[in-house]
Amino acid sequence: MYQAISIRQMTVNDAVLLNSVCIQTYSLNFSHHWEEGGLEGYVEDVFGHDMLLEELQDSDILYYVAFINEEPVAFMKLVRSPEIAAVKMTEDIELDKLYVLPDRKGMQIGRKLMDFAFELAARENRQRCWLVVLESNTPAISFYERLGFRFYSRLSIHYPLFKEERRPALRMCLELPPQRDMPQRDMNAVC
Numbered sequence: 055m056y057q058a059i060s061i062r063q064m065t066v067n068d069a070v071l072l073n074s075v076c077i078q079t080y081s082l083n084f085s086h087h088w089e090e091g092g093l094e095g096y097v098e099d100v101f102g103h104d105m106l107l108e109e110l111q112d113s114d115i116l117y118y119v120a121f122i123n124e125e126p127v128a129f130m131k132l133v134r135s136p137e138i139a140a141v142k143m144t145e146d147i148e149l150d151k152l153y154v155l156p157d158r159k160g161m162q163i164g165r166k167l168m169d170f171a172f173e174l175a176a177r178e179n180r181q182r183c184w185l186v187v188l189e190s191n192t193p194a195i196s197f198y199e200r201l202g203f204r205f206y207s208r209l210s211i212h213y214p215l216f217k218e219e220r221r222p223a224l225r226m227c228l229e230l231p232p233q234r235d236m237p238q239r240d241m242n243a244v245c
Contacts, residue, residue, distance in 0.1 A: 092215025
């Protein structure tokens with residue numbers, strides 16, 4: 055049975071909903087990546103109500119929640135002009151987070167969110183899309199590769215109580231096509 059997926063941008067008025075969606079989707083997917091007590095500290099630091107309110111007021115940080123029948127099932131965080139390897143990439147966008155409830159995977163929700171991100175990037179004439187993914191998350195790496203992302207560099211996640219064997223990560227990059235109506239830009243590939 056087909057279920058329509060809707061996507062809505064979050065505002066400060068949605069902070070309570072966003073807090074719940076972020077904590078639930080992240081925890082259900084990655085609780086096994088943490089030593090005892092680590093998950094709780096991480097979700098409070100990254101998805102705490104005050105942090106989300108601060109980020110929702112930043113015009114360069116965008117949160118979107120995907121819904122099926124008004125039920126929140128996934129969220130995505132995009133960052134305009136991200137800092138990549140200590141360089142401000144003013145013409146790029148970063149997929150900072152994308153998490154789908156485990157029982158909703160395989161329903162094309164992640165793909166729909168990525169298509170939404172690509173449409174936004176095209177409207178804003180962004181040149182590249184960046185992301186970081188854990189090396190152990192091979193399904194996500196395959197998903198991003200199918201979308202055209204390529205390996206850029208290796209890094210390590212350094213967060214207290216994050217399991218050592220889960221720390222290796224990949225930075226991936228996708229060169230975005232220029233908008234048809236925009237002047238041609240220099241397409242010297244960075245990725």
